[in-house]
Amino acid sequence: MKTVLPIVLVVLTVALILLALTGAGRASGTVGIALGSSFVTKKPSTPEQALTNLLVDAKRHNWDQAFSDTSNLGPADKQSFIQDWTGSNGSLRSFSNLETFETRPMHITDDQAQMRVHLHWSTPVGPIEDVRDFHLTREGDIWKTVWPKNQIPNVPAQVIPVTYLRWDLVSAGADDEWGAKNIDAPHVRIVSMNAVDLAEGVVVMGEVVNEDTIPAFVNVNATLVDGAGNAIDDESSFDRIAHVLLPKQVTPYRIDFPNLNLKNVKNVRMDVKATLVPASADPVIGVMNQKVDADVQGKAVLRGDLLNQSGQTVNIPHVIASFYDGDGKVVWVADGYVERALLPQTSSPFMVDIPKSLASKVQNFHVVVNQYSIGRD
Amino acid sequence: MNMKMPCLHLTKIGMIGLLAAGLSAISAGQTVEMHVPAALVAGGQASIPTTGSGKATFYLLGPGVSRKSEVNLGDEIRLESQETQNAGAYQAILCADNCQSATFYVSAAEPSGLYFLVHPSRVPVGQSDAVSGVAIPFDQFRNLILSPATVQFQLTAGTAPLLSRPVKTQAGIAWFRTTSGRSAGALQVVASLGSVVARRVVQQVASDPCNLKIEGQRTKTGITVETEPVRDCSGNPVPDGTIVTFTATEQGGKSTVDAPIKQGIARAQISGQGAALVSVASGVVMGKELHIGAQIESRPGGQP
Numbered sequence: 289m290k291t292v293l294p295i296v297l298v299v300l301t302v303a304l305i306l307l308a309l310t311g312a313g314r315a316s317g318t319v320g321i322a323l324g325s326s327f328v329t330k331k332p333s334t335p336e337q338a339l340t341n342l343l344v345d346a347k348r349h350n351w352d353q354a355f356s357d358t359s360n361l362g363p364a365d366k367q368s369f370i371q372d373w374t375g376s377n378g379s380l381r382s383f384s385n386l387e388t389f390e391t392r393p394m395h396i397t398d399d400q401a402q403m404r405v406h407l408h409w410s411t412p413v414g415p416i417e418d419v420r421d422f423h424l425t426r427e428g429d430i431w432k433t434v435w436p437k438n439q440i441p442n443v444p445a446q447v448i449p450v451t452y453l454r455w456d457l458v459s460a461g462a463d464d465e466w467g468a469k470n471i472d473a474p475h476v477r478i479v480s481m482n483a484v485d486l487a488e489g490v491v492v493m494g495e496v497v498n499e500d501t502i503p504a505f506v507n508v509n510a511t512l513v514d515g516a517g518n519a520i521d522d523e524s525s526f527d528r529i530a531h532v533l534l535p536k537q538v539t540p541y542r543i544d545f546p547n548l549n550l551k552n553v554k555n556v557r558m559d560v561k562a563t564l565v566p567a568s569a570d571p572v573i574g575v576m577n578q579k580v581d582a583d584v585q586g587k588a589v590l591r592g593d594l595l596n597q598s599g600q601t602v603n604i605p606h607v608i609a610s611f612y613d614g615d616g617k618v619v620w621v622a623d624g625y626v627e628r629a630l631l632p633q634t635s636s637p638f639m640v641d642i643p644k645s646l647a648s649k650v651q652n653f654h655v656v657v658n659q660y661s662i663g664r665d
Numbered sequence: 666m667n668m669k670m671p672c673l674h675l676t677k678i679g680m681i682g683l684l685a686a687g688l689s690a691i692s693a694g695q696t697v698e699m700h701v702p703a704a705l706v707a708g709g710q711a712s713i714p715t716t717g718s719g720k721a722t723f724y725l726l727g728p729g730v731s732r733k734s735e736v737n738l739g740d741e742i743r744l745e746s747q748e749t750q751n752a753g754a755y756q757a758i759l760c761a762d763n764c765q766s767a768t769f770y771v772s773a774a775e776p777s778g779l780y781f782l783v784h785p786s787r788v789p790v791g792q793s794d795a796v797s798g799v800a801i802p803f804d805q806f807r808n809l810i811l812s813p814a815t816v817q818f819q820l821t822a823g824t825a826p827l828l829s830r831p832v833k834t835q836a837g838i839a840w841f842r843t844t845s846g847r848s849a850g851a852l853q854v855v856a857s858l859g860s861v862v863a864r865r866v867v868q869q870v871a872s873d874p875c876n877l878k879i880e881g882q883r884t885k886t887g888i889t890v891e892t893e894p895v896r897d898c899s900g901n902p903v904p905d906g907t908i909v910t911f912t913a914t915e916q917g918g919k920s921t922v923d924a925p926i927k928q929g930i931a932r933a934q935i936s937g938q939g940a941a942l943v944s945v946a947s948g949v950v951m952g953k954e955l956h957i958g959a960q961i962e963s964r965p966g967g968q969p
Contacts, residue, residue, distance in 0.1 A: 304897040390784060452925055453906035470783045479949060497948050501787065501904045534949035536874075537908040569906045569925035576936045579918035592918065597934065655921060 298476050329353065335401035335424045336584035339391050343405065345388045358431035359425055365496035372438050377629035378603035378662045384411040384627070386421050399426035400597050413604075413625055415526065421584055432444065441634040448632060452569035474504030476533065476562040482618050485550035486643070489621070492556055493542040493621040495610060495654075496531035503567035506533050508541045511557040512548065518626030521545050528606060528623050530658040532567050542621035571598030573605065573657040576635065581648060583639065588647035594626060594657060595635040602630040606658035607638045611650045621648045630659075697721055697738060701769040705744075707752050707806050708774055712741040719761060727755035727771070732913045738836045752808035774804035776814065781856045783862035788852075789872040790899050796820070796867055797842040800856040801835065809837045819855045821867065822846035845869055849901040871901035877952025879911070879945045887936035888913055888957055890943050894929040902929050903947070909933075913941040913957075 328347070332338030338357065343356035351370050355361065361369055369389060375381025387408045398422040401424040410415045421433040481494035492510045511522040523543050530539035530647040564636045578592035594605050624640040644648060700718040705711050709816040713902035715721070717738035725744070728751040736742050738761060749755075752773045758766040783798040798818060802810040816839040820828040827846050832839040845867075846852060852867040881890030885963075890911055895903040909931035912921045922933035935943070940959040945952035 452927060455906070470782075470786055472787055499873075500949060501907065502908075515931075534923075535904065536905040536950075537923060538910075538948065572924055574920065574921065574922040574935065576920040577918045578920060592920075593936075595936065597922075646749065653919075656923065 290446040299633045301437075306378050332357070332430045332432070333459065335393065335396055335403055336391055338424055339403050339405065339422055339433055342433050343386070343389050343391075343407075347389075347503075349374075356359060357433055358435040360434050362438070365437065368438055368440055371440065372435075375627065375629075376440075377601055377631065377637050379552045379627060379629035380411055380416075380604045380625050381409075381627040384416070385408045387415070394421065399663060400424070401431065409627075410580060411625070413606075416625065416627070418627075419584060420568040430534070431465075436574075443634060445632050446599075446633075450457075450599060451487070452572070454566070454568045456566050457564060470563060471564060474498060474500040474502050474533075474562045475590055476500070476504050476506050476560055476565055478558055478560050479506065479538070480618050481556070481558055483550060483553070486645075488544070488546055490545040490548045490550050490553065492545070493540065493610070494618050495538055495540050496529070496533070496560055497538045498562070501535050502535045503535070503565055505531055505565040506539070507531065508543065508562050509559045510543045511559070512545060512553045513555040514552055515555055517554075520556075521548060527606070528608065528621060530606075530656050532565060532658075534567060534569060538622040538654070540608050540618065540654070542623075551575050551613075571600045571602055571659065571661070573597065573602065573630070573659060575655045575657060577609075578653065578655060580642065580647075580653070588642040588644065588650075589605075589639045590622070590642060590653055590655070591637065591639045592655065593635040593637050594630055596630040596632055599632045599660060601632060603662050604660040605630050605636070605638070606660070607640055607655060608658060609640050609653050609655045611642060611646065612652040613649045614651045616652070619649050672957075679898050696763065697759050697765050699742070699757065699765060699767065700756050701755075701758045701767040703769070705749055705771045706774050707771050707808050708746045708750050709771075710746050711744040711749065713744065713757060714741050715739060715759060715791060717761065721759055721761040724754065724760070726758070728753040730755070739781075750806040750808075751807075752804075754893070764789060767945040769792065773808035773810040774806065775906055776802040776858050778803045778807075778828055779804040779816070779856055779858055779861050779863040781854075781865055783854050783865040783867060785867065787870055787872070789851055790845055790847055790869050791872060793844045794842050794864055795845045796852070796854070797839045798856065799838060799864070800832075800834075800858070800863065801838055802858050802861070803865075805921055810834070811837045814839075814858055817855075817857045819853075819857070820846075821853045821855075822848060823850055829850070847899050864932060871903045872897040872899065872946045873950050874903050874907070875950070877909070877945050877947060878885045878951065879943060879952060879955050881943055881955055881957055882906065883957055884934075887934060887938070888941060888943065889934050890945075890955070891930055891932040892945060892952070895926055895931065895947070905929070907931075907947060909945060909947045911935060911943060913937060913943045915939040915941045926948075 329341050332341050342354055342357035349426055355366055381555050387410045389468050390406045392404045394404050403422045405420050407418040476498050479495050479497050483492045498504045508525040512520040514520050525541040525543050528542040574595040576593045576595050581591050583589045590609050596602055608623040610618050611620040622640040626636055626638050628636050699713050701713055702711045715738050719738050721736050723734050723736045723742050730748050745944045749771050752771050755769050780801040788795045800816045814834050815831050818830050818841045821945050828843050849869050849871050852869050854865045856863045874895050879890055881888050905926050907926045908923050910923050910932040913935045915937050916939050920935045924933040925932045941957050942956045
């Protein structure tokens with residue numbers, strides 16, 4: 289009797305380990321990454337299995353295996369294939385990890401298949417979901433994925449003179465006479481505010497303008513107040529705002545209050561804080577070809593292209609869009625990060641979602657681009 | 666900032682005075698007398714004559730000062746200048762067989778400094794009641810001068826005088842409020858009280874852009890558009906770095922570029938081949954629109 293319990297425990301442990309190994313592709317943990325390429329990969333006898341193998345291998349950074357799961361790439365494409373997964377130039381993708389994925393067949397014949405994948409990435413700016421469609425072909429008794437070749441922009445060597453303004457700050461010394469060297473904070477103003485009730489909670493949004501002649505670091509806070517004058521909750525715009533505003537620049541802002549109902553709110557107290565910061569007018573990023581469209585799932589989105597008109601690499605572009613109804617009222621503010629770095633003089637597509645309930649109201653929109661560049665303010 | 670507030674010590678002095686009065690009431694024997702100065706200026710020396718004979722103990726309590734010394738009755742008690750630097754109420758107590766107390770006041774000396782706070786440090790031109798200043802005179806010991814004094818405020822934009830106004834202090838404070846000038850640049854703000862002068866500078870900046878006009882042309886890759894020199898309604902050039910938003914609306918979509926003004930002009934390159942309506946805005950100010958025709962496609966042989 290004494291030996292039965294240990295034997296049962298050992299058998300159970302081995303069974304659980306095997307279960308974890310075979311189910312790693314769909315698991316949300318990091319087991320697959322920790323054990324690397326020592327896993328046994330199932331034969332890709334179905335399109336689902338072939339795509340799962342590719343995604344599991346890519347998730348584990350098992351590049352040789354993942355590369356062999358594709359049908360159309362030659363040895364010269366291997367580097368760009370890897371870069372497609374790992375990112376480059378300090379882009380958001382290079383700080384991201386593929387956490388989980390869900391595959392769904394769209395159309396399958398005897399030797400061709402169309403699959404849709406929901407990729408769930410963990411990133412420094414929060415989870416990001418990417419929806420991609422893949423084409424698969426049958427080669428003998430196995431299936432392989434046709435990897436869409438990604439054109440990596442090739443920026444020619446060139447000299448781009450930068451003559452835009454830069455603002456630096458000189459702080460007053462501690463022994464300066466009182467009142468002699470004060471610099472006022474930048475003057476910013478909330479030009480619009482709209483509070484709406486959604487299924488997820490209350491959303492407060494609008495736009496802020498820097499009315500001053502100097503750059504400002506801006507943050508907007510909102511406090512919901514009930515009928516008795518008590519504060520229900522207060523939140524800030526966090527990253528749904530372009531924090532650094534150059535003179536006369538306008539930014540949308542959005543503040544979310546999850547799990548609250550506007551019925552209980554009597555008043556919304558707004559507070560905008562601005563401080564003087566060093567800033568640069570470079571880089572200039574144009575937002576081209578903006579239009580409201582439908583994505584692969586049929587959802588309304590605003591898409592366009594970001595064009596980096598400067599000579600500086602923008603590592604993580606961040607798009608914030610405000611949407612207006614026919615009366616010019618801000619009815620929604622959405623944001624999205626572009627996972628690829630924006631190289632000098634190149635463009636990159638972007639897309640932000642519009643909620644289904646608001647899509648029909650949207651008559652106009654305004655996009656601003658926030659940017660994070662390594663080594664520059 | 667180190668302003669001395671004489672009233673903070675009054676409570677303490679009052680308690681000591683009560684104590685002295687109590688001592689006086691219960692004591693019997695030799696009567697002592699002293700005559701404190703009727704008025705004394707901060708940093709001034711003074712003497713307190715006493716009557717009687719024998720030894721006595723002298724206490725001096727004032728703002729930031731306390732002293733106890735043995736004195737001979739009939740002699741004068743000398744107050745050194747270091748003991749009277751702080752303006753306010755002082756309590757002198759002389760105790761022999763009984764105690765006598767008296768209060769005297771030290772007022773601030775001649776003005777030797779002006780604390781001058783001007784707001785804001787930066788102001789758009791042509792704003793009414795936008796510039797304000799507060800001047801507070803102090804003596805050399807940093808005592809607030811409460812007696813009325815006339816502070817002369819002078820504002821000069823470039824070489825043009827904007828304001829010259831004498832203002833009498835009330836409770837030690839003089840202030841002004843005025844409209845900003847019409848031209849961008851440094852606004853010199855001077856407050857003077859006798860020979861004491863304090864200077865501040867307010868930066869007058871251009872106001873919102875006015876009458877924004879653009880011109881543009883089609884290029885091989887899209888549209889190049891630029892503003893005319895951007896000025897406010899007073900004709901001041903809007904500072905470089907100010908963002909001007911160009912929006913080109915075509916049939917297939919919309920393109921926007923937030924371009925900073927450089928050497929007075931904002932420029933943008935917008936991609937697109939179709940006919941476009943280009944609008945311009947800076948902050949909440951809209952400019953005039955410009956219609957640019959579609960790209961004319963070249964045909965083989967160079968014929969359009």
